[in-house]
Amino acid sequence: MQEQRNSELSNKVLIVGGGMGGIRAALDLAEAGRDVVLVDKSYSIGGLMTSLDRTFPTNNCDLCTLSPRLSESGRQLHIELMTMTEVGSLTGSVGKFKAGLTTRPRYIDLHKCTACGECYRQFPECVRFTPGLDHRAPTCMRxxxxxxxxxxxxxxxxxxxxxxxxxxPAGAILPDDRQTTHEVDAGAIILAAGSELFDPRVLDTYGYGVYPNVVTSLEYERILSASGPTGGALVRPSDGKKPRKVAWIQCVGSRGLQKGSVPYCSSACCMYALKEAMVTRERFLEDIETTIFYMDMRTYGKDYELYLQRAKNDYGVRFVRSRPHSIDPAFSDGAMTGALDIGYMPYGSNLPAAEEFDMVVLTVGFRVSNEVRELAARLGVELNDHGFAKTETFEPVASSTPGIYVCGLFETPKDIPETLVQAGAAACCASAHLSSLRVVNDKKDDLPPERDITGEDKRIGVFVCDCENNIGGVIDVKAIAAELLGLPDVVAAETIGHGCSRDSLERIQEVIRKEKLNRVVIGACSPRTHEAVFQDTLRKAGLNKYLVEIVNLRDQDTWVHPDKPAFAASKAKELMHMGVGAVRMTHPLTDYTLPMNKDVLVVGGGVTGMKAALSLADGGFKVSLIERSQHLGGNARKLRRTLGGDDVQAYLATLVAKVEGNENIQVLKQAVVVDHTGMAGMFKTGVQVGPRMVYRQLVHGITILATGALPNRPSEMLLGKHKAVVTQLDLDSVIEDDPEKVKALQNIVMVQCVGSRVPENPNCSRICCQSAVKNALRIKALNPDASIYVLYRDMRMPGMQEEYYTRAREKGVVFVPYELDDMPVVGADGDKISVTFTDPVLGSTVNVPSDCLVLSTGFVADEESTEDLGIIFHLPRTSDGYFLEDHVKLRPVDLPTPGFFVAGAAHSPKNLRDSIAQAQAVASRAQTFLAGDAINMGAAIAKVDSNRCAACLICVRACPFDVPFINSEGHSEIDPAKCHGCGTCASACPAEAIALMQYEDDLIFAKLDGLFERTA
Amino acid sequence: MESFQPVIVAFCCHYCAYTAADMAGSKRLHYPANVKIIRVPCTGKVSALHIMEALRKGADGVYVAGCLDGDCHFRSGNTCATKRVAYVKKLLDEIGIGGERVEMFAMSAGMGEVFARTATDFTEKIRDLGPNPARVGLDKLGCVGAGA
Structure with missing residues (x-):
């Protein structure tokens, strides 16, 4: 424990900005027992993501994924939410900030307003809204x-x-509402202020604002959205007709030097344009053509390359490599048709081309607003040239002011998973400045007592979620609800818009109370993701949470049978009948709890593992850090400079010293994991340590995997066979250690994507483009006359990295794209390497005799260790051998098994800066878990009916965990604290004396009856 | 027999096969609607009786899908299930229903494609085999409402 932390310090964090980042940081802190004040200048939280129709790479509807988070956020008792509020002033310093907040009048009493919409219906002009397109959305709620x-x-x-x-009708309107000011004490501050989208009106070439059928990507998103202005119908703004040809133009206002443009890359646009094109194709199939005009497709995130391939191969999205120079209206008989001609120079051609489209989407990127710049100035936070927060490579979320952290778009342009990672990192850093007093569970939820349903007749309520188009677009949910109302015991059946939204959850509670329901069936998405939300709803309505059955109508029906709606509808009915059958058999159950072990195991002693260990050790947790080699440091041991020029070895030395000197961290080198048992909160992991392989058992509550990835060295292009062929990592050291050698080089050729984005290793390795640009710039600095050719497929330099790419071109580095079916050809030529490639601009083959061939080989997963650890810890992996997180978008560092987390290159290839952010995010997630004092083991526990037990020992032999034993009374006994709940004993017992709670046999048989009463 | 739509019951373990089925959903992979999933915590929970009851009540095919070998969240539940499925297959051969109507499959949580392919292949196999003779027999006796 750190002595300087005492109760004088505040336990509160002020979070500015209630978008995804702010919400995630608030939830992490609140779950770890911290108090949060979350302020947002808008009248509702959710930020930019709430305007989106669906998000990549799941192509899921956002509202479904975001809204459980939002109701969580409203529910969390540690979070004080202040909308329409801005930070006016800040005094004090880290640990003891004082912020002056100003809240604008809402003229609505939040406690009374039920959002019935009467005010909007009668006086639409008086109600605030955020415009999506030029006309109003069906409701004015955002x-x-x-x-x-x-x-x-x-x-x-x-x-x-x-x-x-x-x-x-509620008397909620307050005409005399006034602006109010408040003062808040905070130990630390998180700025999650977000950004705006570029307004392309300033560009005179694309006719935005002049031609109605030129729309921005966000407007297109609103058109696709069921809650948008057209109710989800894809129509052209000019004439309401459905377009047949839609084009996307990438990088509008980004990566440009012309008027109104910014030089950086907005990072998320390639992926969201792909998503919009795919969703368009999915919904309108053969009726519509989609074309994307691009410079580089920057799909560098985890499995994003596969998403690009899907767009190309499965959805038939067309790609044209070119940046169009103009958009002009198309004419027919002298009149504008509404269609648009895109003028462009096809890459590798000298002849201009033009093509007609019905609608053009301008893919616009991110801009920091003036408001946010002013806020930063008020708080004394330094910004870079483009208005984003200034941060350092090794402290990715720390602003220039101690105690103020940043995350999300305000830090640099990025997508949602990376925003959530940074939000976690910011929460982790912020809690380091708070008082060490953890006040957990001091404010209990005001839950009503559980109703005793013994002796009641069964009264089942059925709710069918339409999940916007996800379910309701394929099957008629109303018809299903109506049909189920005819079943015995079913006393209520209705549809609910977004089943997981706050109003729907409240509606479910209301029906439970009104109809005195004692069983509930919900037809919605997967119980894997939403069971807890609905269980919670039952509990709030005074019912035991195990009296609900979730029927997976979305993931396992409408999403997989959209091509056969009639089959999908009859399957949905069958599944619902199975659910009703099963819920009849449910009965109230109690969760078992056990005390929690709060120690941490970190596997992997690279920068990620060390940073995660340090963050947790500084928070007072005991950490065991195990490393299989003799040294801490991992891949960073071989790395000399970052793209920004930071000295990696100096940083590493400091980090290793801090870790080895920390009394809360036990470092075990040459250690390998050999066995593992237990569950979250009470794990036992066996390791063999040191040259003698001494066995030790570690007892811990959670496990963090930071096992990294391996630098790839494919035996391609003479690597390992010719001394002039090296990897970018080799070159990094040569430049540092032997500058004279670099000065003597004349021709250098770099080949990108060697061993990445190929069938054997399908994903992008993410670090190679920046390594190539970094090394090219360093060579140019030492040897300005050297000729450097970079042969690439797509240059992926997201965010501010783009500026280094621009600088490299200014310095004369030549970038030439190649296609996978026209790879550069490499041959030995004495001491030199002859490289032959096609130059699309020249339209001919070029041969460069080079004295150094540098291969950008990137990463491959450490298959051997992730496979071993995957088996020992029972963790899933992606097809290319990285650990598979629980939810690619919303839970990027949580693994599906409770108590396991992943960070760094073991998650997917990434650079040091992103690895550090993930390490801090994982530490934050870990703290939310470790804040509790008890482990909830759930209710799925095997129970023995002693009257039927013949003590035959079959269960004793069947149990994979050796839990059952024959007790002194002569029958089998199962300790609920040890039972894992697999049910193997229950199905092995010949006397049917064992039942697994929650999955009893009669419940399974009832499902079968529910299925066959319809199909028999 | 072209219009024969077999009813398939798939017992899927929560940690692998059921998650793989959700993954197939996220990736919008299509497979026949004939497959109805029953979620179990582990395939070790599926007894011979569950499989036999499914067939008796009218399923034309039943499969149990669990984790990959050695990958079971509960250590060895899937090995137990594999043995039980083999036992049920033998039993079905003996009573003339045919063991090929029951199968055990293994997949990891990330294998959405494998889930969809398995569901498709198994449905086609059962379609080729025709209706479950136990069900046809019951229909003839008039014990169950008229079959299609």
């Missing part, structure tokens, strides 16, 4: 599950205030 769920009045637009007040 999205259907707004938090707080209340309107906001624009008093200046209101002519008859008295009449407006009169229409509100």
């Amino acid at each position: 999205y259907p599950q707004a938090t707080p769920y209340a309107f906001s009045i624009d008093i200046d637009a209101c002519k008859d205030i008295e009449a407006l007040v009169g229409v509100c």
